[in-house]
Amino acid sequence: MSTTVEPTLIPRQTVDDIARLAQEFAASGCGVPPTQGSPSDADSREAYTAYGKAGLIGMHWPVRFGGRGFDSAVTFAVEEQMGYQWLPMSSYLLSVKTIGNALLQYATEQMCAEFIPRIASGELIFCQGFSEPEAGTDLGSLRTVARRDGDRYIVNGRKIWTSSAEYADWVYLAVRTGSTESRHRGLSVFLVDMNTPGIHVDVHRTLGGGTIGELTLTDVAVPADQVVGEIDGGWEILMGTLDYERVTSEKVGVMLRLLDEIDPLVVDRSGRQTLDRIRGDAHIAREHGRRATERLAAGVDASAESSMAKLSIAVLMQELAAVAVELVGPRALIESGPGAVVDGKLAAFGRAAVATTIAGGVSDIQRKNISRRRIGSWS
Numbered sequence: 001m002s003t004t005v006e007p008t009l010i011p012r013q014t015v016d017d018i019a020r021l022a023q024e025f026a027a028s029g030c031g032v033p034p035t036q037g038s039p040s041d042a043d044s045r046e047a048y049t050a051y052g053k054a055g056l057i058g059m060h061w062p063v064r065f066g067g068r069g070f071d072s073a074v075t076f077a078v079e080e081q082m083g084y085q086w087l088p089m090s091s092y093l094l095s096v097k098t099i100g101n102a103l104l105q106y107a108t109e110q111m112c113a114e115f116i117p118r119i120a121s122g123e124l125i126f127c128q129g130f131s132e133p134e135a136g137t138d139l140g141s142l143r144t145v146a147r148r149d150g151d152r153y154i155v156n157g158r159k160i161w162t163s164s165a166e167y168a169d170w171v172y173l174a175v176r177t178g179s180t181e182s183r184h185r186g187l188s189v190f191l192v193d194m195n196t197p198g199i200h201v202d203v204h205r206t207l208g209g210g211t212i213g214e215l216t217l218t219d220v221a222v223p224a225d226q227v228v229g230e231i232d233g234g235w236e237i238l239m240g241t242l243d244y245e246r247v248t249s250e251k252v253g254v255m256l257r258l259l260d261e262i263d264p265l266v267v268d269r270s271g272r273q274t275l276d277r278i279r280g281d282a283h284i285a286r287e288h289g290r291r292a293t294e295r296l297a298a299g300v301d302a303s304a305e306s307s308m309a310k311l312s313i314a315v316l317m318q319e320l321a322a323v324a325v326e327l328v329g330p331r332a333l334i335e336s337g338p339g340a341v342v343d344g345k346l347a348a349f350g351r352a353a354v355a356t357t358i359a360g361g362v363s364d365i366q367r368k369n370i371s372r373r374r375i376g377s378w379s
Contacts, residue, residue, distance in 0.1 A: 011015055018078070019053045021047070022085035030198065032086050033209070035335060036342045037352020040250055041210030042088035045125065045167050048095070052122020052372070056082070057096050060297070061104065066120030072297035076249045076290060083253025086345075090210065091164045093250065095119050095126040099172045101296070102241040106189075106229050115170075115191070124365040125167035127174055127194075128245075129159040129215055137163070139174065139238055140183040144217065146175040146190065146226070153190070155220040161359070165201045165213025168194050170240070173222075178232050187234035189241075191226045208352030243302050245360055246310035247292045255313070255320060257281045258349060262324060271327045278320055285312040304373035307366040312354035314363060321346075321353040356372040372374075 006249040025031030025047055032042040060075045061067025079097065080141045081109055082089060087110050101113055118124035135142035144157025165171075171192045178186020192199070198220035203211050229237050258285045259279050266272055292305035324346050335344035 009071075009074050009317050010081065011298075014056070014059075014078060014082060014196060017056065017086050018081045018085050018087070021050055021054060022087055025087065029216075030088070031048070032088050033249055035209045035348050035365075037208035037210070037348040038251070038254055039083055039086050039246070040093055040254075041090055041163070041206065041208050041352060043164055043167055043210070044088040045090045045091070048091040048125060048167075049122040051092060052120060057092070057122060058100060058116070058120040061100070061116065061120060065104075066117035072293050073290065076247075078292045079212065080249040080253040080256075080286070083250030086254070086256045086257065089250055091167055093245075094168075095124065097247070098241060098245040099126045099128060101244045102172075102237065103228065105240060105299075108236045111191070111228070116315040124170065125164060125168045127162050127164045127171050127213065128241075129162055129171045129173040129192075131161045132157065132159055132258055137362055139187070140235075142174060142176055142187070143176050143180070144173075146177050146188065146222065148177075149221075151224050153222045153224060155190070155192070155217050155222055157217050159215040159217070162213035162215050163210075164182070164200075165194075166203050166211065167213060170194060171199075171215070172228075174234060174238055177234075182232070184235040188223050188231050189234040189237050191219065191228065192222050194310070196220050199205040206352075207354055210352075239303065242361065243292070243296060243306040246306040246366075247289045248310060248313050248360075249286065249289045251313045251356075252282055252286045252289065254349075255285075255317060255332045256344065258320065258324075258342065262328060262346070265341065266327050274323055274327065275340045278316065278323065281312070281316050283310065285316055288312050300370070301373070304370050307361070307369040307373075309368070310360060311363055311366040314360075317349075317353045317356045321350040362364075 024184035030044045030046045032039050036042045056078060059070045060072040063069045102375055103115060132142050146153040146155045171194055173190045173192050175188055175190060176186055177188040198218045200216040202214040205211055259275060266275055287328045288309040292302045292309045295302035295305055328341055331339050332346045334340045335347040
């Protein structure tokens with residue numbers, strides 16, 4: 001394990017468990033495949049279950065819900081370690097980092113008691129049904145409709161960019177319960193069993209080597225008590241959920257791993273200075289994530305901080321992908337065979353990096369959010 005990843009917050013046994021799991025998954029074939037551009041796009045139910053058994057899920061969650069009661073900074077460091085070890089993380093990032101944390105903040109005690117322990121044990125996988133063909137960046141435009149029918153809602157619509165949909169047991173679903181004119185005021189969030197009749201999943205491969213799902217919902221019946229928060233009160237929940245999603249400490253781990261792998265291959269002074277600068281920027285991105293994590297744990301607005309964390313690492317990943325070709329040469333583009341660098345991970349990483357400034361919120365929106373939330377408050 002490289003000294004560039006800081007394990008000081010993590011129990012020594014946990015560090016060893018993460019490294020052991022990475023070795024086991026690589027040997028068994030359920031780790032991140034060579035053509036996979038980033039662990040954050042890789043999926044494996046076997047790996048997710050193993051994380052639960054190893055106690056890696058919800059380390060800062062309350063003990064009464066199956067967590068371990070550590071500080072949120074421990075979870076942040078663990079996720080960075082998991083990224084560094086190139087573990088498959090798509091299901092984890094959605095079920096744990098994003099949706100699990102959001103449920104603890106916005107759901108009732110009863111709903112948390114029902115779902116959080118099953119997430120912590122590695123039993124329950126969620127996918128996130130937010131984006132639509134005409135509502136990605138602007139979630140206020142979403143058209144998936146839920147109409148009240150007695151003690152249930154009937155949902156019709158379509159969702160895209162739904163990672164882990166083919167593995168998920170439940171979907172964290174954004175729907176319109178008010179009129180289209182109400183926009184933000186007419187949105188709600190439901191928890192929906194993926195086995196409910198009327199849900200169809202199509203799976204598409206991505207440039208980065210992973211998959212994304214497309215959900216078609218036709219007359220899907222959802223019990224009325226499966227709403228998170230209040231009916232028509234989903235906008236705040238959606239925005240808060242995205243704050244959790246955008247703290248990408250695992251991508252910092254991925255960056256540091258690749259920098260460590262590239263380092264011995266670069267011998268000229270200028271190249272090494274470039275790597276040192278990128279490494280320093282990766283540490284800055286880490287600090288943005290830490291600050292956002294602290295604010296989220298304190299229950300205060302972290303929108304600008306999470307956008308800073310997301311934007312900084314997304315841009316940096318694209319820079320590293322480009323710089324690797326300049327410093328290592330054409331071998332950085334070879335994915336297999338004797339000429340491949342870092343087992344082909346550099347080439348796959350380059351493909352995956354294309355989407356980093358789009359997935360989870362486009363960079364222009366992150367900049368706008370930062371300027372509105374922070375620069376405006378300083379003037």
